[in-house]
Amino acid sequence: MPFGYNGKILHVNLTDCSWEIEEPSETWYRTYVGGTALAAYYLLKYLKPGLNPLSKENVLVFACSVVTGAPLSGYSRYTVAAKSPLTGAIGRTEAGGYFGPELKFAGFDAVVLTGRSPKPVYLYINDGKVEIRDAGALWGQDNWKTLEKIRDETNEKMVRVASIGIAGERMVPYACVQNDLEHFNGRTGMGAVMGSKNLKAVAVRGHKKLQMADPQMVKVIREWHNDRIKVHPPNVNLSKFGTTILVKGLNVTGILPTRNFRDGVFEGADSINHETYHNTIFESNSTCYACAVRCKRRVSLKDEKYPLNKHFGGPEYETIAGLGSMCGIDNLPAVAHGNQRCNLLGLDTISTGSVIAFAFECFEKGILTKDDTDGRPLNWGDADAMIWLIEEIANRRGIGEILSEGVRKAADIIGKGAEKYAFHIKGQEMPMHDGRGKTGMGMGFALSPTGAEHMESPHDVAFQGDGVSKLYGLGIFEPIEPLNTNAQKVRFFVNGQKAWQINNCYGICNFCSVPIHAMTFQMLVDSIRAITGWDTSLYDMMRVSERSNVMSRVFNNREGFKTEDDRIIRRWHEPMPTGPLKEQNIDPDEFQGALALYYEISGWDKEGNPTRGKLVDLNLEWLIDES
Amino acid sequence: MKVNVMFFATLGKNRNQGIEEVHLSKGTTVDDLLKTLMIDTTQVCTLSVNKKMATFDQVLSDGDNVTITPPIGGG
Numbered sequence: 001m002p003f004g005y006n007g008k009i010l011h012v013n014l015t016d017c018s019w020e021i022e023e024p025s026e027t028w029y030r031t032y033v034g035g036t037a038l039a040a041y042y043l044l045k046y047l048k049p050g051l052n053p054l055s056k057e058n059v060l061v062f063a064c065s066v067v068t069g070a071p072l073s074g075y076s077r078y079t080v081a082a083k084s085p086l087t088g089a090i091g092r093t094e095a096g097g098y099f100g101p102e103l104k105f106a107g108f109d110a111v112v113l114t115g116r117s118p119k120p121v122y123l124y125i126n127d128g129k130v131e132i133r134d135a136g137a138l139w140g141q142d143n144w145k146t147l148e149k150i151r152d153e154t155n156e157k158m159v160r161v162a163s164i165g166i167a168g169e170r171m172v173p174y175a176c177v178q179n180d181l182e183h184f185n186g187r188t189g190m191g192a193v194m195g196s197k198n199l200k201a202v203a204v205r206g207h208k209k210l211q212m213a214d215p216q217m218v219k220v221i222r223e224w225h226n227d228r229i230k231v232h233p234p235n236v237n238l239s240k241f242g243t244t245i246l247v248k249g250l251n252v253t254g255i256l257p258t259r260n261f262r263d264g265v266f267e268g269a270d271s272i273n274h275e276t277y278h279n280t281i282f283e284s285n286s287t288c289y290a291c292a293v294r295c296k297r298r299v300s301l302k303d304e305k306y307p308l309n310k311h312f313g314g315p316e317y318e319t320i321a322g323l324g325s326m327c328g329i330d331n332l333p334a335v336a337h338g339n340q341r342c343n344l345l346g347l348d349t350i351s352t353g354s355v356i357a358f359a360f361e362c363f364e365k366g367i368l369t370k371d372d373t374d375g376r377p378l379n380w381g382d383a384d385a386m387i388w389l390i391e392e393i394a395n396r397r398g399i400g401e402i403l404s405e406g407v408r409k410a411a412d413i414i415g416k417g418a419e420k421y422a423f424h425i426k427g428q429e430m431p432m433h434d435g436r437g438k439t440g441m442g443m444g445f446a447l448s449p450t451g452a453e454h455m456e457s458p459h460d461v462a463f464q465g466d467g468v469s470k471l472y473g474l475g476i477f478e479p480i481e482p483l484n485t486n487a488q489k490v491r492f493f494v495n496g497q498k499a500w501q502i503n504n505c506y507g508i509c510n511f512c513s514v515p516i517h518a519m520t521f522q523m524l525v526d527s528i529r530a531i532t533g534w535d536t537s538l539y540d541m542m543r544v545s546e547r548s549n550v551m552s553r554v555f556n557n558r559e560g561f562k563t564e565d566d567r568i569i570r571r572w573h574e575p576m577p578t579g580p581l582k583e584q585n586i587d588p589d590e591f592q593g594a595l596a597l598y599y600e601i602s603g604w605d606k607e608g609n610p611t612r613g614k615l616v617d618l619n620l621e622w623l624i625d626e627s
Numbered sequence: 628m629k630v631n632v633m634f635f636a637t638l639g640k641n642r643n644q645g646i647e648e649v650h651l652s653k654g655t656t657v658d659d660l661l662k663t664l665m666i667d668t669t670q671v672c673t674l675s676v677n678k679k680m681a682t683f684d685q686v687l688s689d690g691d692n693v694t695i696t697p698p699i700g701g702g
Contacts, residue, residue, distance in 0.1 A: 231684065232680065234698070236668070237671070240669070249699065250699070459699045461635065461672070462699055467635075467694055469675055516672070
């Protein structure tokens, strides 16, 4: 009997409403463990290169890991993956909450969906029983009504639902998947893939107890971990204020994305920072399965214009910056209301904020005019315009039809030089971090297989001075300088990426894990050993992480991506205009040199293809002809 | 007693090149030190004492080296 996992993968063909259960070997589970690695395996195995991501041939994977659902803080996350309609590259995105553990308790480690249903449906998995149910009455409903109706229909108050809103139904390429309106598989447009399959939701309910190899050891680790969470400074702050503290931290550091990355200091930051948030709209903390950090926020406000409902989610840092400083907006209730509209409609708030900032800048430059916007001006700081655009985008109306395509395609449609203000990497809009203040993170943006991504690697700033002690377990002993792009930075990035991506393969939250938060490398490894009973090591786990990255790279290369797609945005090569980092930029030649060194260290050739030797080393011989 | 504090990013602004020697009374905690330096605890990410991760309630000793970096990333 396996420990930590079910040994069962559910395969569903939506075209003919059939399903079967695969039972892979322990060797397979040790090789692909879960999350991004497991998902990449199925995408490479089942997808032919070049197909339309919104065609029925796309494959959609919901992937837990061998440890998802263990009663440890942060061990709750799952991956949703498919070929991305936003980028054409591998699409994948993680979320916490309760959905992942519930899928495990319902009897499956992952669900692989193929085909397209002839009519709207939702998949219901209840203690191993699989049903494909009619979703005609749910189609057109927002995420809250969908959740309520599925709870009623299944007569299960505790059913966990991953669903899409109307943005997903209308296949907006940056539509998200959400669960409980607090947890979001936000990026790369997985909601659109669900919409293309006429799949409104996946609902799960289970009562199976997770069997662990050494439950007593897991209990010891849980108590140690949760005690540490109470005192470890980054976790203390996350518990008190969530990620909202970053608004102030990044603004004073001069890297709070402001007005479409034009600046790194926002004059209205005090109006949207954690102090204002917790003095005005904060309702309560919320959390994910078994997590002691409780970083999630609920908000409420009785306001005619920007009402806030405690059930519809509170904005986190990325959203506050995306709908706030990026758009020049310092009205926190409006930002929080915009967030709740995105949550109900099913839009990724990062891409949505970036798209609106792009539209505002195009309007400022005269590229868009009132003739394009039903007579409505789109000025920096206009909160009403931001809310209006969210509705137009989700409904694909008017200017929203163009903007719903994402900045890359929208700029192509608009023309007139709009591409100069369309900031994306591999087609995905930018998360709310500026590489000019943390170049290692900038490398992550360039090299992430999903396009612009802030969760690819640890951010440099934490490892300055003696902060580098957090990296000793990786064999890195010299302090990290955030503004350098030298060999030492590449060494940090290569190893930091492998360590960080363990979290996405094993479905563990970065806010509970290595290298920054309340976990040590040793205890992380011990936890995996105690849950699975496997004789594993940090080395083994970093190889899983690297395997995931290499598989994603192979996927992208066979889709036609080249080294020139590994890049950062124009504005990061330009000097920061104001603030503490005034005149700071990323030198293009140095950055190219850093990327070339990364390929070399990683065992990739000059064209960015993993070498035959690297594939063999990672037990990926089956991909030799694909690379 | 004396401790050496190393600040990073804007936490070190207007301080002696980001390094400061601070005189404290015996029994002072990291939290007390931050109050002395007028640094808000919410603006602390990495906190280490003598190259080991530290907590706000940790009691400092003479000659300790303290490193502080600001919050920097996350989703």
